[in-house]
Amino acid sequence: MDFSWxxxxxxxxxxxxxxxxxxxxxxxWEYFSPGGNPRVGILRFETTRGDRLFVSLxxxxxxxLAWLGLVGPNLWWGLALSVVYAxxxxxxx
Numbered sequence: 001m002d003f004s005w006x007x008x009x010x011x012x013x014x015x016x017x018x019x020x021x022x023x024x025x026x027x028x029w030e031y032f033s034p035g036g037n038p039r040v041g042i043l044r045f046e047t048t049r050g051d052r053l054f055v056s057l058x059x060x061x062x063x064x065l066a067w068l069g070l071v072g073p074n075l076w077w078g079l080a081l082s083v084v085y086a087x088x089x090x091x092x093x
Contacts, residue, residue: 041093052093056086 036049067078
């Protein structure tokens with residue numbers, strides 16, 4: 001296969017390094033605190049850490065899609081809003 005169209009530029013490499021570091025940090029967190037403690041948040045049902053991660057990723061995808069459609073291709077503020085949303089989900093849900 002010819003992958004010459006895929007350029008390993010600095011932003012691409014940085015993206016994959018950040019993703020790898022996040023996965024490694026979550027693996028260490030899971031090793032020391034397996035499964036997390038299920039808790040009842042503002043949604044009034046029991047959620048685990050994995051449930052909250054899924055909700056935050058799904059919500060962040062919608063936030064960035066809405067930002068892209070309403071504001072334009074400058075996604076840095078959409079990313080910041082997604083991080084605030086994810087912190088809120090992990091804190092209160």
